[in-house]
Amino acid sequence: MTNTTIDETELNELLGRFVNDLGATGAAGNIVIGDRLGLYRALAEAGPLTAVELAEYTGTVERYVREWLRGQAAGKLVSYRPETDQYWMTPAQALAFADPNGLVLPGAFQMALACFDDRDAIIDRFHSGRGFAWGEHGDDVAVGCERFFRPGYVANLVSSWLPAVDGLIERLDRGITVADVGCGLGSSTRILAETYPASTVIGYDNDSGSIELARKLTAEAGLGDTVEFAVAAAADFTASGLGLVATFDCLHDMGDPVGAARHIRSTLADDGVWLIVEPYAGDVVADNLTPVGRLYYSLSIFLCVPHAISEGASDALGNQAGEQPIARVIEEAGFGRFRRVTETPFNIVYEARP
Structure with a gap:
């Protein structure tokens, strides 16, 4: 290394990315703090507020709140008025961080931080090759995941994903039996049941803790x-x-996706359909070297790959598998039809028919 010529431009660009990444890492814990203490909600409800006023409004200590606010303003997660030393939230900031029916971005940080709590276990898996199931993580992983994914399901499931499958909306309106497999805490299950009351909706998940929480959230939603x-x-x-x-x-996430696909095919009526929603990904690594790909690969090493291995996978798909590996699973399972029906920046939606 001592004889290596360093490209100063490349190094400076790398250091710039490092500062951004470390700043984002430091911000993650503070985002969860602001979410848990209701600081974002308070600013959205009552702002603009000084640090003293926000502390009084939320029953917290001003000196901690002051430092928190300054960091949030530096990251442009809240807005600042220097002439009055007040902080406030724009409608976009409030939608992202304060509105429980908005984007709920703090849920993603809640999930990520909870994953990182298990870093020693994941480091061990790099040596042992063993798996680590979703249920072995703390509750914040499942709860944060549900909070992060739910807005996407609310925005897309009924308005675009289901209508992309020919004839499906009409059949749901008339009444069919629906299985939401791998339902987690049941956000998608509840959306389906509430939107299509003539249909029977059942949520399945192999993690008993997730099912327990799904039942609780469903009861709370009436x-x-x-x-x-x-x-x-x-x-x-x-x-x-x-x-x-x-x-x-x-x-x-499944240890034997082909086996699961075969079973799903066996449960479908002759005119039934399997709706498959997967993370957005290209078929080759180079296609996924993007900000979204980086996010998904980073979470996959803590969640998706270890869980699949815990279920017996010898070569887990990972959440950036892409369309061709999914198509091979469907073909091996004996389905007669498979196609991509729609997509978003974060998901690709497929249908498979017997």
């Missing part, structure tokens, strides 16, 4: 009589004659 949940894996849930099976962001 939907306890309209949705059923059960602990079961994608390869052995008990159902038949299904009009729709949906897997949202979870096929790549």
Whole structure:
């Protein structure tokens, strides 16, 4: 290395990215703090506020709040008025960080920080090759994941994903039986049940803790009589004659995706359809060297790959598998039709038919 010529421009660009990355890492904990203490909500409700006023409004200590506010303003997560030393939130900032029915971006940081709490276990897996299941993480992983993914499901599931499948909306309106496989805490399950009351919706997940939380959230939403949940894996849930099976962001987590796909095919009615929603990804690594790809690869090493290995995967798909590996799974499972029906910047949606 002592004889290596360093490209100063490249080094400076790398250091610039380092500062941004370290700043974002430092901000993550403060975002979760602001979310848990209601600081964002308070600013959105009552701002502009000084640090003293925000501390009084939230029952917190001014000196901590003052430092927190300055860091948030530096990251442009809240806005600052230097002439009055007040802080406030624009409508976009409030939608992203303060509105429980908005983008709920703090949920992503809640999930990420909880993942990082298990870094020693993941480091061990690099040596041992063993898996680490979703249920082995703390509750903040599942809760943060549900909070992060729910706005995307609210925005897209009914308005674009389901209508992209020919004839599906009409059948849901008339009434079919739907299995939401790998449902986690049940956000997608509740959306389906609430939107299509004539249909029967069952949520399955192999993590009993997630199912317990799904039932609790469903009861709190007043939907306890309209949705059923059960602990079961994608390869052995008990159902038949299904009009729709949906897997949202979870096929790549499965230890035996082909086996799961074969079972799903066996549960479908002759005119049934499998709706497959997966993270956005290209088919080759070079396609995924993007900000979205970086996010997904980083989370995959803590969540998706270890979980699939915990279920017996010898070569886990990972959340950046891309369309061709998914197509191969569907083909090996014996489906007669597979196609991409729509996409967003974060997801690709496929349909498979027997």
